[in-house]
Amino acid sequence: MQLTSRLERAIGKLYNAFHDGTLNPECCNHCAVGNICDNTDSWKYLSDAHGSVVLNYVGLVNQKFGKRISGYTPLELLQTEAAFLKGCGYSLPLNYKSIKPKDPTSKETLFNGLCAAIEYLCALDGIENVMDYKSMFQFEVNSPKMELQPV
Template identity: 55%
Template structure:
């Protein structure tokens, strides 16, 4: 499977951030999108609520002009960030925000990154590289055959 340059670049940046302990969902320059955009926080001005997939006026202008940031449209960036926060255990609503107890815990960050990589695959119309169901289905079939 051939991945796009934007996918490869994003995954490499996220991999580096994860292993260098510079991934932080509470910092817009070190979150998933912040790292994809080279630790720039300008993307946060494209929505009014952190974690929302709804563009504000500025975001809509950029989206309608066809602007891309390291290959991603404003709406795609918001989807990536929402996936990261959801994977990290954040629950965001209009009036309520649940945060994980330790947002820098490696297992929490890994869960967030898994969601991000799945979202990146969707955006590029790729098979989800994080989907292990085919592996488990194969193992399950083998174990069933052994039982019979």
């Protein structure tokens, strides 16, 4: 399976953030999109609320002019963040009334969010979900359908 360069970079950044303990869904610098955008918060000015998939004026202008941040359009970034937050267990958009997970930075919560975000990023590039492990366990007449590549 060949990944696009933007997807490979995004997954690498998310992987590092997850294992370094720097992934935080409630911080715009350290959430999924914050990490994809090199821990900057420039993407947060594209909408009026964290977790919203509605572009504001700044977002619309950037979208219409074809602006890309880390290879993604403003709308793609907002949708990636929404997938991540929903996967973590948040109701969107985030505000003081939002449903939140009990432990937003637990590895289990973050892993669930990353699975949702990466599934969305793969779909954007028309690539089979790299997080889908189910295909590894499919078999035909006592032999696996899929061969794992040696590491």
